Amino acid sequence: MFDFIQRIYKVYNPPAAPKDASPLRFGILGAARIAPNALILPAISHPDVVVAAVAARDKARAEAYAKKHGIEKVYGGKTGYLDLLNDPDIDVIYNPLPNGLHFEWTMRALAAGKHVLLEKPSSSNADETRRMFELAREKNLVLLEAFHYRFHPAIQRIKEIIDSGELGKVKSIVSMMALPKGLIHDDDIRFQFDLSGGCMMDMGVYPLSAMRYLLDAEPLSIESSIPIPHHLNPTAIDRGFHAVLAFPNSVTAELSCDYQLPLWGLGPFRFLPRGPQSWLTVHLEGGDISTNNFIIPTFYHYIQVSPKAKGTKARTEKVYTFPKSVTGGGNLVEDEAWWTSYRYQLEAFVNRVKGREPQTWVSGEDSIKQMEAVERIYEKAGMPPRPTSSFTVT
Ligand SMILES: NC(=O)C1=CN([C@@H]2O[C@H](COP(=O)(O)OP(=O)(O)OC[C@H]3O[C@@H](n4cnc5c(N)ncnc54)[C@H](OP(=O)(O)O)[C@@H]3O)[C@@H](O)[C@H]2O)C=CC1
Numbered sequence: 001m002f003d004f005i006q007r008i009y010k011v012y013n014p015p016a017a018p019k020d021a022s023p024l025r026f027g028i029l030g031a032a033r034i035a036p037n038a039l040i041l042p043a044i045s046h047p048d049v050v051v052a053a054v055a056a057r058d059k060a061r062a063e064a065y066a067k068k069h070g071i072e073k074v075y076g077g078k079t080g081y082l083d084l085l086n087d088p089d090i091d092v093i094y095n096p097l098p099n100g101l102h103f104e105w106t107m108r109a110l111a112a113g114k115h116v117l118l119e120k121p122s123s124s125n126a127d128e129t130r131r132m133f134e135l136a137r138e139k140n141l142v143l144l145e146a147f148h149y150r151f152h153p154a155i156q157r158i159k160e161i162i163d164s165g166e167l168g169k170v171k172s173i174v175s176m177m178a179l180p181k182g183l184i185h186d187d188d189i190r191f192q193f194d195l196s197g198g199c200m201m202d203m204g205v206y207p208l209s210a211m212r213y214l215l216d217a218e219p220l221s222i223e224s225s226i227p228i229p230h231h232l233n234p235t236a237i238d239r240g241f242h243a244v245l246a247f248p249n250s251v252t253a254e255l256s257c258d259y260q261l262p263l264w265g266l267g268p269f270r271f272l273p274r275g276p277q278s279w280l281t282v283h284l285e286g287g288d289i290s291t292n293n294f295i296i297p298t299f300y301h302y303i304q305v306s307p308k309a310k311g312t313k314a315r316t317e318k319v320y321t322f323p324k325s326v327t328g329g330g331n332l333v334e335d336e337a338w339w340t341s342y343r344y345q346l347e348a349f350v351n352r353v354k355g356r357e358p359q360t361w362v363s364g365e366d367s368i369k370q371m372e373a374v375e376r377i378y379e380k381a382g383m384p385p386r387p388t389s390s391f392t393v394t
């Protein structure tokens with residue numbers, strides 16, 4: 001319990017690292033809700049990162065955000081986003097805009113010579129994602145789709161157990177990401193088709209990404225794909241999804257996502273409220289591996305390993321830091337149990353920009369394949385593809 005409280009306290013009150021001589025200067029596009037968790041807090045404890053600027057469509061909003069988060073420079077108004085991209089003092093752009101704007105503003109940022117940390121999902125479709133990574137390669141810039149959970153030791157430990165062969169071959173995976181009702185409102189960007197919204201785009205992408213990662217494979221076919229339509233735009237926007245995918249070697253994978261889990265229903269008398277859910281279970285020939293919180297494992301998680309063989313015992317692992325064999329290798333400075341997946345991600349991102357080998361990475365090819373799978377899931381469900389951006393780099 002003490003460890004839990006200490007971890008949470010430090011997530012929100014991280015120790016400030018003295019900054020190195022030439023830290024990377026990040027600029028944020030939009031006064032987005034996710035930026036404090038995904039970048040601003042992790043930056044505090046990173047010696048090589050300064051969040052130096054924010055741009056918002058409304059200058060007063062940008063100013064208020066900058067004041068709240070101690071950000072030095074502010075851009076706002078009609079040209080605010082462009083002014084940020086043209087600031088020679090900024091090295092990296094963090095792009096947490098609505099999904100449908102990821103492509104345009106990442107292309108603009110790359111064209112302006114900036115590295116980009118790009119929120120998930122990388123864009124509206126695989127073609128846009130391919131074009132962004134092509135431009136990043138041409139310009140020799142770093143572009144990363146921010147699938148932060150991949151950088152945390154907990155998910156990597158699950159993969160390690162699978163790959164060790166301890167429990168034999170994988171037979172199936174089941175995974176869910178869901179929120180209790182009341183958190184995401186009807187006017188949210190997630191429900192706007194023009195902004196490439198949808199629950200699959202926003203939350204289903206996590207189980208999908210985790211399955212592809214843990215299996216080291218791409219789905220061969222989408223066996224079934226059933227959206228839960230959103231009441232405002234039932235033919236195009238999903239408020240939830242259930243899909244079954246067939247992977248090589250007869251592995252089946254079942255994913256679901258939902259924004260409207262019943263709020264009440266936990267505990268012995270079902271009187272406790274639910275929080276965000278992000279769990280996955282891997283069924284293998286020789287037993288099962290389950291985890292309860294692969295998206296934000298720093299807060300609390302367990303990895304339950306249950307072998308079937310007689311005489312073997314189930315065990316529970318909790319993996320808040322990498323073993324010293326990993327951290328001591330020079331790829332990662334000493335990590336801490338309070339490091340969030342976003343903090344690990346920032347470590348890797350900065351290492352790559354600075355020419356040091358990151359501990360792990362989400363490649364451009366991976367991001368492209370991810371979007372191909374998302375497109376196929378929508379197609380199989382009979383829902384329209386998310387709109388492609390008309391933006392072209394001139
Ligand atoms: N990695 C993670 O854990 C998470 C990732 N995300 C991802 O981050 C992105 C943003 O999510 P979130 O922070 O929740 O969203 P918000 O709605 O809080 O932020 C989106 C920002 O986009 C800007 N914007 C620009 N054009 C528009 C427009 N036409 N309509 C609405 N907003 C616009 C707004 O900036 P301005 O201030 O200029 O008005 C706003 O601040 C999404 O891609 C989402 O998938 C979200 C949550 C968690």
Ligand SMILES: O=C1OC[C@@H](O)[C@H](O)[C@H]1O
Pocket residue numbers: 202203295
């Ligand atoms: O981590 C997340 O949790 C809630 C979602 O709506 C969000 O966009 C996602 O990235």
